[in-house]
Amino acid sequence: MQRRHGTTAANPPWRLPPPLFSARCKACWYTAAALALVVGSFWSLDLQWGAFVSMDALRSMGRFVAEFYPPDFSPPFVAKVAWSAVETLAMSALGTLLAAVAGLALALPASRRHEGDAARFRSVARMLLNALRAVPELVWAALLLIAAGLGPFAGTLxxxxxxxxxxxxxxAEAMENAPRDAATALRTQGVTGWRVLAYATLPQVLPQLLSYTLYRWENNIRAAAVLGVVGAGGLGQLLAFHMGLFHMGKTATVLIAMLLLVAFVDGLSFAMRRWMK
Structure with missing residues (x-):
């Protein structure tokens, strides 16, 4: 019986597919735990799917959606919505810019960039980062409204x-995972401190940092549109006001402005990321 060159009976040219589940496969156990959590969530929550898809519920939803037509496209109101959209865009852009500067300042002590780095403040900096992102934007806005008052300033902060x-x-994760060859070469030449960061680490991770910042800007444009619900200005405040008064035509106009603004920022961010590659 002829065999192909380089193959033996102990090393056949084909392999059996791996088993779907293996006791040594950590990913399999994580997947099983996630599935168990999902099943437990469906079991513990009182999800009334029958009432949600009933004919009465569908008719009520249809009547509610029909009230949004026609949108209010009167010139004075469109001008008011346009200014609120600009305010929302400014809130998201300025908030993201401040966050990028503060995040970079906190990422430096929160990262260990080489083997000999003591990183004395790493735990403290990471705890502070955890505390900042653990509080949602709406809660931060509600707290800051007391100090900053109503308006876009509280939403931006x-x-x-x-x-x-x-x-x-x-x-911090990007800096820790950056290739260390250039930084090591500089350290062997006696270069230390901020110069290694400026000439070796940051140039390598800068495209990744900019990509993260643009992605968070996309998220913040949505968050800024919602922050106005608690009085932080922008389209959200306009939406909460007119929806509370059941001005459904005006509410529809605000929703259309939100969709157009999100689409604009998504397209702009996508184009900028493509341009950086």
């Missing part, structure tokens, strides 16, 4: 605080 925790953790 709320976005900046929460996003600082998110970006700081992502920046």
């Amino acid at each position: 709320a976005l900046a605080l929460h996003t600082s925790g998110v970006l700081g953790r992502l920046f």
